[in-house]
Amino acid sequence: MFLNQFLFLAAILFCIGIYGVLTRKNGVLMLMSIELILNSVNINLVAFGAYHQHIAGQVFALFVIAVAAAEVGVGLAIVLLIYRNRRSINVAEANLMKG
Amino acid sequence: MIAAEFPYWATSIFKLGMALAVVLAPAGLTVYLYLFKMVSFMQSRLGPMEAGPYGSMQLLAEVGKWAQKEDIVPERSDEFVYKAAPYVVLLSTFLLALVVPFGPGAQFVDFDTGIFFALAVSSVSVVGILMAGWASASKYSLMGGLRAAGQLIAYELPLVLAVVGVVIQAGSLNMQDIVTAQTTGEIFGWGAIGNPFIITQFVGFIIFLIAVQAELTQTPFDMPIAESELVSGYMTEYSGFRFLLFFIGEFATANIFAFLASVLFLGGWSVPPFVMDAIPGLAPEVTGLAGALNGTTGAATASFSSWFNLLGPIVMATKMLALTFIVYWVRFTFPRFREDQLQRFAWKVLIPLALINITVTGVLKVVF
Amino acid sequence: MSVLAVIAQESALSDQGAWIANIFFYAIAAVAIMAALKMVTTQNVVHAALYLLVVLTAVAATYIVLGAEFAAVTQALVYLGAVMVLLLFGVMLTRAKIGIETDLDHEQKWMGALVAVVTGAVMGYSLWEAFGDVKLPADQMPQTTQQVSDSIFSTYIVPFEALSVLLLAALIGAVVVARRD
Amino acid sequence: MALVPGVIKGLGVTFGEIVKTVTKGAATVQYPHEKEAPPPRARGVIALLEENCTACMLCARECPDWCIYIEGHKTLAPPRRAGGNPRSVNKLDRFDIDYALCMYCGICVDVCPFEALFWSPEYEYSEPKIADLLHDKSRLGQWMETVPEFESYEAGAEVKQKKVPRP
Known part of the structure; x- marks a missing residue:
């Protein structure tokens, strides 16, 4: 097995995630795209861990998973707050600070 | 005992058949014994008596009835998600069955992280329930799905935390190692009954049973399908075969959780050491026990007689029946919690209790 | 699986x-x-x-x-x-x-697509250059749970503890933000 | 924690009931194989004593779900005393009760001024077709055989005199 096949999978998922973050207006969908990006990074970490025969890759992937869980928790709380105040989770409408 | 080598495809087909048997046969047995008969006796009646001797074929009649009913899909529902949801719930049941050991070799997959895997896949059913609740296009279903998700997430935590105590004591996440640790363990030097963790982890056992009751949405915790408030919760719109899938999923999962509990707390497929010593050829050869007891290595390893591959399923079935008896006994005794009482019970009672249990177990593990 | x-x-x-x-x-x-x-x-x-x-x-x-x-x-x-x-x-x-549902996407989808494709091209090229035909070691051992836990609780104990504090902060933060007062 | 004894007590109640059912038998009977004898005043089915009915329609009007259908015509009956004029009486053509609609409230039995309707404890008259639950007057008359003679509520109590004697 080539190392590159895992890295290319990660790269493709990463780009799809970027596309999602840039084009979506819905707050929850943006959070989902960010999850996709974090997961592609995780594939990279685990693949390099397997390549170097070192446990650090897996450990860092675990750390990223934990951070992602925290991120989703806070992110979803913010989205719910936006929904409660504006009856919509369209992030393009959350522009009160715009000059 | 079985010396012949089978090709990979033969063992795969055998395992597939066994998986169906492991999921369906105990489900049918417990539904007949407890859901049909025991609850009837609790209400001073006899239950089904007509289909087969003592009504034992009643379940087949019910399955036949469900199978011929019309498969109704609500008009404004999301059809694909609606149809897929029962299969997701059932998938979680089958994935749970994969890691349960029924003997030293009688296991579908011997995962290094067996119990952790079981707890992980048990939460897949929540996704199926949410899918069913959302796709039905009914407010009762949606309310039921949301309630189920909130409840299952809340009780997932005490479930996992109760297992952590066992894992600390056994020194392994592998289910075979947990069984070995209980069989070869000693209670202050007295090893006649081994060390089933129900004795040392009694608090964990109680928390595990309560959390399982909630995970299965059995009665004191049945707000997701509260029939007096929500018609039938997330399965309101389902009929016929798809309802049957939900039904199988619910009762088969109850059995598999009972299997897991018997592995974690009652010694799994093995029998107490004094029984094994009494019967020639059953006693295991234990290596690494001294290291496991004083904490220098993870778990002791033991090679068991392969007779346990036949004996183990029987032992497991006995323990499973005893534990599901408790589940259904509680189910048919107590009335339903209120929604806020449910969440308060999980977060303010069970989780702190489980955390204290973990702390005490950890301290004692280091001290002894 | x-x-x-x-x-x-x-x-x-x-x-x-x-x-x-x-x-x-x-x-x-x-x-x-x-x-x-x-x-x-x-x-x-x-x-x-x-x-x-x-x-x-x-x-x-x-x-x-x-x-x-x-x-x-x-x-x-x-x-x-x-x-x-x-x-x-x-x-x-x-x-x-x-x-x-309508109105889930921005109007300028092509900008996002362009950024994604360019990023992908850059990453693909550099990955090909760096690890063109590097193979994973054939005799690799699965990384056991024991190795992971030993590693977390010795080498990476400080990030682990920091992560615990982060999770606690996120928990409290989420409750505070979403709370209806 | 204070709730724990109550929880255990509750489990004891249901377990005790299991033991009671297993040792002493259930409170229910296995119906088609063994039958319970209903008490004589049980509300099973309504019987019609046709001779007493005057087609006054009181029962049909009082019926809450309108399940009684009565048709009749005027006819002349012989005079009570010799030499008198013939009496004009109502002859009953049709008296049907639709047991698919009846809710067994018994108001018709209560309001009947001529003691033409009686409760019978008979209950085995289910039908495969719902239309067959419409009992006509001959069927309702047959139920009269099953109407029991009541015992008085208390021993020695005054027996209510029936205005119209039963045959």
């Missing part, structure tokens, strides 16, 4: 069986990419969440192919059990409609 684990582990260890793991990998990768594409293009929020679920499962399967069993199970526990349920919960609390 588990049958996959057996085949992947048995075959990844032996050189002549590595192609089985390869076939599994390409199948998983195809599923993951298709589901990811559907996720960013579908016009239904719940469908997007379910497609993300497929991607996350495929990623867990990839970890198993790479011999990282503990990470795979953690992925299942945290993502499938907690994060996805949380996301679906959020989607349903914000009244996701059944059927097609």
Whole structure:
């Protein structure tokens, strides 16, 4: 097995995630795209861990998973707050600070 | 005992058949014994008596009835998600069955992280329930799905935390190692009954049973399908075969959780050491026990007689029946919690209790 | 997933069986990419969440192919059990409609697509240059849970503790933000 | 924690009931194989004593769900005393009760001024077709055989005199 096949999978998922973050207006969908990006990074970490025969890759992937869980928790709380105040989770409408 | 080598495809087909048997046969047995008969006796009646001797074929009649009913899909529902949801719930049941050991070799997959895997896949059913609740296009279903998700997430935590105590004591996440640790363990030097963790982890056992009751949405915790408030919760719109899938999923999962509990707390497929010593050829050869007891290595390893591959399923079935008896006994005794009482019970009672249990177990593990 | 684990582990260890793991990998990768594409293009929020679920499962399967069993199970526990349920919960609390929703995307989709393609091209080129035909070690051992825990509780104990504090802060923060007063 | 004894007590109640059912038998009977004898005043089916009925329609009007259908015509009956004029009486053509609609409230039995309707404890008259639950007056008359003679509520109590004697 080539190392590159895992890295290319990660790269493709990463780009799809970027596309999602840039084009979506819905707050929850943006959070989902960010999850996709974090997961592609995780594939990279685990693949390099397997390549170097070192446990650090897996450990860092675990750390990223934990951070992602925290991120989703806070992110979803913010989205719910936006929904409660504006009856919509369209992030393009959350522009009160715009000059 | 079985010396012949089978090709990979033969063992795969055998395992597939066994998986169906492991999921369906105990489900049918417990539904007949407890859901049909025991609850009837609790209400001073006899239950089904007509289909087969003592009504034992009643379940087949019910399955036949469900199978011929019309498969109704609500008009404004999301059809694909609606149809897929029962299969997701059932998938979680089958994935749970994969890691349960029924003997030293009688296991579908011997995962290094067996119990952790079981707890992980048990939460897949929540996704199926949410899918069913959302796709039905009914407010009762949606309310039921949301309630189920909130409840299952809340009780997932005490479930996992109760297992952590066992894992600390056994020194392994592998289910075979947990069984070995209980069989070869000693209670202050007295090893006649081994060390089933129900004795040392009694608090964990109680928390595990309560959390399982909630995970299965059995009665004191049945707000997701509260029939007096929500018609039938997330399965309101389902009929016929798809309802049957939900039904199988619910009762088969109850059995598999009972299997897991018997592995974690009652010694799994093995029998107490004094029984094994009494019967020639059953006693295991234990290596690494001294290291496991004083904490220098993870778990002791033991090679068991392969007779346990036949004996183990029987032992497991006995323990499973005893534990599901408790589940259904509680189910048919107590009335339903209120929604806020449910969440308060999980977060303010069970989780702190489980955390204290973990702390005490950890301290004692280091001290002894 | 588990049958996959057996085949992947048995075959990844032996050189002549590595192609089985390869076939599994390409199948998983195809599923993951298709589901990811559907996720960013579908016009239904719940469908997007379910497609993300497929991607996350495929990623867990990839970890198993790479011999990282503990990470795979953690992925299942945290993502499938907690994060996805949380996301679906959020989607349903914000009244996701059944059927097609308009107004989920910005008007200038092509800008996003351009950025993604350019990023992908840059990363693809550099990956090809750096690791053109580097192979994974054929005789790799699966990384056991014991190694992971030993590593976390010795070398990486400080990040681990920092992460615990972060999780606690996130927990309290989420409660404070979402609380209705 | 204070709730724990109550929880255990509750489990004891249901377990005790299991033991009671297993040792002493259930409170229910296995119906088609063994039958319970209903008490004589049980509300099983309504019987019609046709001779007493005057087609006054009181029962049909008082019926809450309108399940009684009565048709009749005027006819001449012989005089009570010799030499008198013939009496004009109502002859009953049709008296049907639809047991698919009846809710067994018994108001018709109560309001009947001529003691033409009686409760019978008979209950085995279910039908495969719902239309067959419409009992006509001959069927309702047959139920009269099953109407028991009541015992008085208390021993030695004054027996209510029936205005119209039963045959």
